[in-house]
Amino acid sequence: MTAQLPRSGPVLIELGARPEEPVQLMSPDARSSYPTDVRARLRADADTVLARYPQPRSALLPLLHLVQSEDGYLTPAGIEFCSDVLGLTGAEVTAVATFYSMYRREPTGNxxxxxxxxxxxxxxxxxxxxxxxxxxxxxxxxxxxxxxxxxxxxxxxxxxxxxxxxxxxxxxxxxxxxxxxxxxxxxxxxxxxxxxxxxxxxxxxFRETERILAGFADDRPGALESSGGAGEASLAGLRYAKEHAMSAPQAAVPGEDGHPDLGAEAVADTVRDKPAPAPSATVPPQPGTTETDPATKGE
Structure with missing residues (x-):
C-alpha cells in the first residue's frame, strides 16, 4: 500500500518589488510631457550628446542624466523624451533606467x-x-x-x-x-x-551634478585637478608589499593546446617558501601522519 500525502492548498508566491520599493516612474507632481520650450532646449543639449556616439542608442545613459538634471529624478516626460530621441521603446528606456541606482525614481533634494x-x-x-x-x-x-x-x-x-x-x-x-x-x-x-x-x-x-554627468563642462574651480591619490592605509599596504618583495604573479601565456602554460618557474612562484605549520591547538594534524595514524605512530 502506498501512503498518500495530504493535499495542500495552492502555494502563492508574490513576485516583484518589495512593497516599500519605488517602482513606478510617477509621483503626484511628475510631468508626463515637457512644454515646447523645455523640450526644444533639451533637444539641443541631446544633439550635443548624440554627436559623440556612432550609434544613437549608446547615448542613453548620458541622456538619462540630462533629463534627471531637468526634473531632479526620472519622470514619464524624461522617459518619453529619451525614447523619442533615440528611437527606443519606453520599455527599453525604463529597463535601463531602473537597473542603475544612480537614476532616481523619486524626487531628490538639492x-x-x-x-x-x-x-x-x-x-x-x-x-x-x-x-x-x-x-x-x-x-x-x-x-x-x-x-x-x-x-x-x-x-x-x-x-x-x-x-x-x-x-x-x-x-x-x-x-x-x-x-x-x-x-x-x-x-x-x-x-x-x-x-x-x-x-x-x-x-x-544634485541637478547641476547630473548635467555634468551627462557630459557637459564642469566649470567648478579645481574640478580638473588631481584628487590627492591613495590614503595612508593603502600606502601602508604598498610599503609592506615592497619591503617583503611581494608582487602579483605573471600572466599565464597560452600554450600550443590553448591552455595556459604556467611553466616550472611560474608554478614554483605559487608555492610558499615557508613549510606548512606543525599541528597545534589551532592547526589540527593531517590524516595519515604519525600523530593520527596508529599504524605509523611511534615510528
Missing part, C-alpha cells in the same frame, strides 16, 4: 547624501553615522527633508575603503566621517553654506 554601510565602512562607524543622520534629519533611507535640501541614502562601496567611514554628497567624497562631523555637514548644506568635499571641486546641487 543634496543626495549617501552613507557607505558596506562591511569596512560599517565596522568603522558607517552604521552609527546613518543612525545619527536618521535621528538628526528625522527621515529614513530614501526620504527627503521637508525643506527639499537633503535626500538620505545608504550607498554601496565607492572604492575609498582606506578613508572609511566615507560619505558621498552628490558623488563627491567626504572621508573619515564621524556622527558629529556628519551632522555638521548636513547642517551646513541646509543653511546654504558653500561646502567643499575632502577631495575634488566645491559641491554643486
Amino acid at each position: 543634496y543626495r547624501v549617501g552613507v557607505c554601510t558596506n562591511t569596512l565602512c560599517a565596522v568603522m562607524g558607517g552604521d552609527a553615522i546613518m543612525d545619527a543622520l536618521r535621528d538628526h534629519l528625522d527621515i529614513d533611507h530614501g526620504e527627503t527633508t521637508a525643506d527639499g535640501a537633503i535626500t538620505l541614502e545608504h550607498i554601496e562601496c565607492n572604492a575609498a575603503c582606506d578613508f572609511a567611514p566615507v560619505m558621498m554628497v552628490n558623488w563627491e567624497f567626504f572621508d573619515n566621517r564621524t556622527p558629529a562631523s556628519a551632522r555638521e555637514l548636513v547642517d551646513a548644506l541646509r543653511s546654504g553654506e558653500q561646502v567643499n568635499p575632502t577631495r575634488g571641486a566645491p559641491l554643486c546641487t
Whole structure:
C-alpha cells in the first residue's frame, strides 16, 4: 500500500518589488510631457550628446542624466523624451533606467547624501553615522527633508575603503566621517553654506551634478585637478608589499593546446617558501601522519 500525502492548498508566491520599493516612474507632481520650450532646449543639449556616439542608442545613459538634471529624478516626460530621441521603446528606456541606482525614481533634494554601510565602512562607524543622520534629519533611507535640501541614502562601496567611514554628497567624497562631523555637514548644506568635499571641486546641487554627468563642462574651480591619490592605509599596504618583495604573479601565456602554460618557474612562484605549520591547538594534524595514524605512530 502506498501512503498518500495530504493535499495542500495552492502555494502563492508574490513576485516583484518589495512593497516599500519605488517602482513606478510617477509621483503626484511628475510631468508626463515637457512644454515646447523645455523640450526644444533639451533637444539641443541631446544633439550635443548624440554627436559623440556612432550609434544613437549608446547615448542613453548620458541622456538619462540630462533629463534627471531637468526634473531632479526620472519622470514619464524624461522617459518619453529619451525614447523619442533615440528611437527606443519606453520599455527599453525604463529597463535601463531602473537597473542603475544612480537614476532616481523619486524626487531628490538639492543634496543626495549617501552613507557607505558596506562591511569596512560599517565596522568603522558607517552604521552609527546613518543612525545619527536618521535621528538628526528625522527621515529614513530614501526620504527627503521637508525643506527639499537633503535626500538620505545608504550607498554601496565607492572604492575609498582606506578613508572609511566615507560619505558621498552628490558623488563627491567626504572621508573619515564621524556622527558629529556628519551632522555638521548636513547642517551646513541646509543653511546654504558653500561646502567643499575632502577631495575634488566645491559641491554643486544634485541637478547641476547630473548635467555634468551627462557630459557637459564642469566649470567648478579645481574640478580638473588631481584628487590627492591613495590614503595612508593603502600606502601602508604598498610599503609592506615592497619591503617583503611581494608582487602579483605573471600572466599565464597560452600554450600550443590553448591552455595556459604556467611553466616550472611560474608554478614554483605559487608555492610558499615557508613549510606548512606543525599541528597545534589551532592547526589540527593531517590524516595519515604519525600523530593520527596508529599504524605509523611511534615510528
